[in-house]
Amino acid sequence: MLYVDIPTLAEIKALHHARADACVSIYVGTTPQTQHVKASRIAFGNLGKAALDQLDAASFDKRRRARIEEELAAVADDDVFWTVQARSLAVLATPDNLSTYRLATAVSDMVEVADRFHLKPLLRAIAFPQHAFVLALSEKSARLVEVFADLPPSVVRVPDLPKSAADAGGRAAVNNLTQGTRIANAQGQTVLLRQYARQVAASLRPILAGRETPLILAATEPLGPMFRSFNTYPALAPEGIATSPDRMTDGELAAAARPVLDQLYAGEIEKAVGLLETRRGQKRLTTDLNEAARAATNGAIEMLLVDIDRVIPGTVDEAGAVAQAAKPGPGSYDIVDEIAGRAIGAGARFLAVRKDDIPGGAPLAASLRYPLT
Numbered sequence: 148m149l150y151v152d153i154p155t156l157a158e159i160k161a162l163h164h165a166r167a168d169a170c171v172s173i174y175v176g177t178t179p180q181t182q183h184v185k186a187s188r189i190a191f192g193n194l195g196k197a198a199l200d201q202l203d204a205a206s207f208d209k210r211r212r213a214r215i216e217e218e219l220a221a222v223a224d225d226d227v228f229w230t231v232q233a234r235s236l237a238v239l240a241t242p243d244n245l246s247t248y249r250l251a252t253a254v255s256d257m258v259e260v261a262d263r264f265h266l267k268p269l270l271r272a273i274a275f276p277q278h279a280f281v282l283a284l285s286e287k288s289a290r291l292v293e294v295f296a297d298l299p300p301s302v303v304r305v306p307d308l309p310k311s312a313a314d315a316g317g318r319a320a321v322n323n324l325t326q327g328t329r330i331a332n333a334q335g336q337t338v339l340l341r342q343y344a345r346q347v348a349a350s351l352r353p354i355l356a357g358r359e360t361p362l363i364l365a366a367t368e369p370l371g372p373m374f375r376s377f378n379t380y381p382a383l384a385p386e387g388i389a390t391s392p393d394r395m396t397d398g399e400l401a402a403a404a405r406p407v408l409d410q411l412y413a414g415e416i417e418k419a420v421g422l423l424e425t426r427r428g429q430k431r432l433t434t435d436l437n438e439a440a441r442a443a444t445n446g447a448i449e450m451l452l453v454d455i456d457r458v459i460p461g462t463v464d465e466a467g468a469v470a471q472a473a474k475p476g477p478g479s480y481d482i483v484d485e486i487a488g489r490a491i492g493a494g495a496r497f498l499a500v501r502k503d504d505i506p507g508g509a510p511l512a513a514s515l516r517y518p519l520t
Contacts, residue, residue, distance in 0.1 A: 151233045151249045153272045153296050156491070162264050163488035167241040169207060169477065171198045171215060172265035174254045177232040184229050191236070194258040195219040201260040205477040211242040218245040239264050251277045251296055251405075255456050261480035267455045267487060271499035272296075275412040279384075281400045282351070283392035284366040284374060286312040286340070289347050291354070292397050300401040308350040312370075315343035337369070344373040355380045363407050365392040365400060386410055416504050422450055423506060426514040433519065434509035436482055441467035442515055443486045446493035450514040453487050455499045457510045463489075483510050 154162070173194045177187040198219070202212050218240050222228065228247075237248040250272045259265035277296040280303070283289070288311055291303040309315035316339040355362065362380055364371055365388035375383070388403045395403070426432040431449075433439050436459065442448050444467030460479040461471040463486065472479040490513070491497055498504075505512050 151251045151277070151296050152247075153250065153277075154248055154269055156273060159266060159269060159273060160488075160492055162239065162266055162269075163492065165241075165264060166262055167243070168211060168262065169202060169215060169241060170261055170264045171195075171219075171238075171240045172257075172259040172261075173198065173219075173236075173238040173240075174257050174265075174268045175236050175238075176253060176256060177234060177236045177249070179232055179234070181230045181232075184232060187232070187236070188223060188229055190256055191238070192223050194256060195223065198258045198260050201258075201475075201477060207477065214242040215240055221245075222247065235268070237269055248272070257458070259458065259475070259481065260477050262477070263480055263485075265458075265481055265484050267453055267481065267484050267499055270453065270487060270491075270497060271455055274498050275408070275415060277405065277408055279361040279363050279404050279408055280355070281363045281365055281388070281404050282347070282374070283395065283400055284344075284347060284364065284370055285391055285393050286343075286370065287393055291351065292400050294401040294404050300397040302397065303354065305350050305354055307346075309343055309346050312340055312343040315339070315346045340370055341373050341377075344370060345377045348374060348377040348379070352379065355382075358382065361408065361411055363387055363404050365390065365395070365403065367391050384411055416452075416498055416500055419450055419452060419498055420504065420506065423452070423512050423514050430518045431515040432512065433515065434505070434507055434512050436471075436486070436510070437469050438519055439511055439513045440469045440482070440486050440489075442513060442519060443467065443489035443493065443495070447516050447519065448490040448493065448495040448513045449516045451487060451490045451495050451497045452500050452505050452512045453483050453497070454502050454505055454510045457483065457502065459483055459510055486511065 175187055175191045175194060178184055199216055222238060233249040233251050235250045235254040237250060239246045252271050254268040279294045281292045281294055283292060289308055291305050292300050293303050294300045359382050362383045364374060384407055386407055392400060423432050440463050458481045460475040461469060461482045462479055463469055463482055469482055487497060502508055
């Protein structure tokens with residue numbers, strides 16, 4: 148099981164505006180397998196030491212440094228905390244407070260020290276939350292399971308949801324050919340299954356109305372295609388779980404849903420790249436840091452893709468002017484991270500991606516609401 152606690156968009160905005168004399172941002176890969184978590188703890192300790200070394204090099208106040216060291220040591224020494232992890236861990240610390248976020252997405256190990264937090268790795272977690280509905284559908288049963296990023300999955304109560312195909316058809320069994328009715332044959336079984344699929348689709352409509360949460364279908368043929376033919380919910384995932392869900396627990400369905408969600412996220416990236424190419428023809432695309440910083444400051448960014456692994460040290464002033472630094476240090480921060488924070492604060496859509504997903508391998512790509520002059 149993954150133990151995750153993902154920040155909300157409101158929390159991200161608050162973290163973006165947080166300022167302190169030292170903000171330490173540590174990201175480290177972890178594992179939900181407790182027996183293998185020792186390596187993650189060692190890596191976290193090394194990253195924490197690297198952060199303290201940066202503070203020493205900047206002649207940071209020793210008493211304030213000691214408070215950060217105590218907070219990081221408390222995390223490193225917490226045996227219970229390290230037994231309940233996901234795929235990565237974010238630790239954001241100042242001399243006055245510390246926050247941790249366990250993430251379902253993998254991130255590269257890194258440490259950043261500045262007067263603000265480094266947030267790009269967190270953006271990937273909230274850009275496409277690991278939240279979905281799974282419809283477990285078979286002839287014998289139907290259930291809707293809600294899958295959360297930070298809670299165990301749970302069955303959703305759906306009024307009028309048929310208990311089974313037989314229940315939907317008012318029969319003892321779908322494959323009982325001895326009942327003296329006009330559909331007591333193989334063709335009749337198909338009629339009953341289609342009736343069942345139609346009833347299931349209809350019962351889900353009030354539950355899903357107005358939502359955009361992905362719906363993942365766990366079913367086999369012929370019932371799976373039948374349900375898809377009656378479905379009207381636009382967020383039904385094109386790929387499903389092609390296994391009979393009869394013997395799958397809610398937890399197993401949730402685990403099987405993760406790869407499907409990853410595919411959906413890849414599709415979102417593909418659509419975003421397509422939008423960027425369209426905006427290129429309209430002269431509303433930029434991969435230039437200076438232009439993007441100015442656009443973010445003026446609320447002109449419509450969609451932003453950022454490389455979560457690449458760090459470009461420097462500063463961005465109140466007007467959006469960029470000044471790059473020769474190397475990372477407490478007096479600078481990641482320029483791309485700052486641009487992303489400003490764009491999100493102005494309502495831009497965003498995706499945190501890998502380098503290969505951004506046109507030309509740039510550190511960012513932004514589609515603009517209007518051409519820059």
